[in-house]
Amino acid sequence: MIHNLALAGCGNVGTALLEILNEKRAELSEKHGFNFRVTLITDLMKGTILDPEGLDLEKILKDLKESNSLDSFPKAQGTFGELLERSRATMMAEATPTNLKTGEPGLTHIRTALSRGIHVTTTNKGPVSVAFDELNTLAKSCGARFRYEGVVMSGTPLLNMLKYGLAGCSVQKIEGILNGTTNFILTKMNDNGYSYADALEEATSLGYAEADPSGDVEGWDAAGKISILAKLIFGKNIPVSEIDRQGITCVTSEKIKEANENGFAVKLIAGLNMLNGMPYAYVAPKEIPLSHPLASIKGATNAVSITTDNLGEVTLIGPGAGRRETGQALLVDLIAMCKD
Ligand code: HSE
Numbered sequence: 001m002i003h004n005l006a007l008a009g010c011g012n013v014g015t016a017l018l019e020i021l022n023e024k025r026a027e028l029s030e031k032h033g034f035n036f037r038v039t040l041i042t043d044l045m046k047g048t049i050l051d052p053e054g055l056d057l058e059k060i061l062k063d064l065k066e067s068n069s070l071d072s073f074p075k076a077q078g079t080f081g082e083l084l085e086r087s088r089a090t091m092m093a094e095a096t097p098t099n100l101k102t103g104e105p106g107l108t109h110i111r112t113a114l115s116r117g118i119h120v121t122t123t124n125k126g127p128v129s130v131a132f133d134e135l136n137t138l139a140k141s142c143g144a145r146f147r148y149e150g151v152v153m154s155g156t157p158l159l160n161m162l163k164y165g166l167a168g169c170s171v172q173k174i175e176g177i178l179n180g181t182t183n184f185i186l187t188k189m190n191d192n193g194y195s196y197a198d199a200l201e202e203a204t205s206l207g208y209a210e211a212d213p214s215g216d217v218e219g220w221d222a223a224g225k226i227s228i229l230a231k232l233i234f235g236k237n238i239p240v241s242e243i244d245r246q247g248i249t250c251v252t253s254e255k256i257k258e259a260n261e262n263g264f265a266v267k268l269i270a271g272l273n274m275l276n277g278m279p280y281a282y283v284a285p286k287e288i289p290l291s292h293p294l295a296s297i298k299g300a301t302n303a304v305s306i307t308t309d310n311l312g313e314v315t316l317i318g319p320g321a322g323r324r325e326t327g328q329a330l331l332v333d334l335i336a337m338c339k340d
Contacts, residue, residue: 003338004052006040006089006118008080008109009096012207013123013150014043015064016327017093022057034338040087041070042080044096044105050076052088081112089113091337093330094122097211100224100240103130110135114144121333123150123326125224129240132231145337150329152178152225153302156318157332162232162306169308171233173273176304177297178225180321181209181216182248182268184300190256190265191298208300208321218247219283222270226281230272234279244282251285259287265295293317 005021007014021028021036028034037054049055049070063072076083084092092113096106106124113120115138122128127135128148139146149159162171177183181203188199200217203209208216215221223243230238248268259266264287272281288295293315297303302320307313319325 001035001338003034003036003334004039004088004090005036005334006042006084006087006092006113007038008042008092008094008106009124010041010043010046010064010070011095011097012323013095013326013330014041014093015061016323017095017330018057018061018064020324020327020331022061028335032335032338034335036091036334040076040083040089042083043070046070047075048077048083049073050083050087052086080109081116084113084116084118089118091119091334092121093334094120094124094127095326095330096124098124098126098215098221098224100126100129100215100220103127107131110146111138114138114142114146117142117144119145119147119337121147121149121330121337123148123154123329125151125221125228129224129227132228132237145340147333147337148228149333150326151228153304153316153318153320154180154322154326155328155332156302156316156320156325158304158316159232160332161316166306166308166311166314169310171306171308173271173307174226174229174233174304175269175271175294177267177294177302178270178304178320179216179219179222179268180300180302180319181213182219182222183297183302183320184208185217186248186251186256186266186268187298189251189253190260193253195253196251203300206300207323216247217249219245219268220247222268222283223281226270226272226283230279230281233272234274236279238279238281244280244284246284248285262287263290264288265290267294267297269294
């Protein structure tokens, strides 16, 4: 079977997915039976291109590399639903910018695709956090699959680990570094004497930060992620607005230096535990003893320690942001969806 893939959002992550798909086409077919053609690409800045017989991926990637545009392709017009239908998409990868308040534009893209029975993978925390129950119910009722490995820790397979690897364990507590941008900034300020502004600029240029980086530095991104984990682990909706949240904008170079001299590293920690029988989630900068594993996590790397009944503490460390790393999250979901 050949899957027709639609891509919504052709920025850093969407482009990285196209690159990986193009590089690994033969391997994906041989190892995973995943055969595909890309039939629709739509992007707010670059426009929409469509071909139900399959777009020319080599040319698309060349154009994106040379001009960061799709200007040499004729543009398609229509509502998102019409475009999906004309492209005969069977799967969609959604990688538009995150809006944790409304979930848009990803929420509309995902609803539109799922309601047509099109399988969806997304790296967009907004729709997953805002409409978790609705989208999962919609997927079930329409016979579509809905996956979102990349919404927490990018391609590092935390959600797959929770769902499959830790099946049968009860999770009691989670504590970790879930935002790559802020960990990158704190590392640069701590280890390389960067100013906050210079470190943020570098994190943005490396593709770690959100389109609006205030979402990272004020802790919204980590709050969105811990809210999704609360739903997955404890089955409870904790809206992002109800999470005790503090970002790193108040963390100065002096504070970091002083903590270091006293044997601590300042890290933005996102946590989830049970408090008086209710799930409690928070995001806050904390001083972590230098001997603790979380203190040694550098750059955009994420880490999460999960306390369970059967295994005690399990720690997962890996990339938490980045274009190819997040493209991998979409890929792992596409492979799973073609096998489910
Ligand atoms: N801006 C996010 C981060 C991207 O820095 O972690 C991955 O969700």
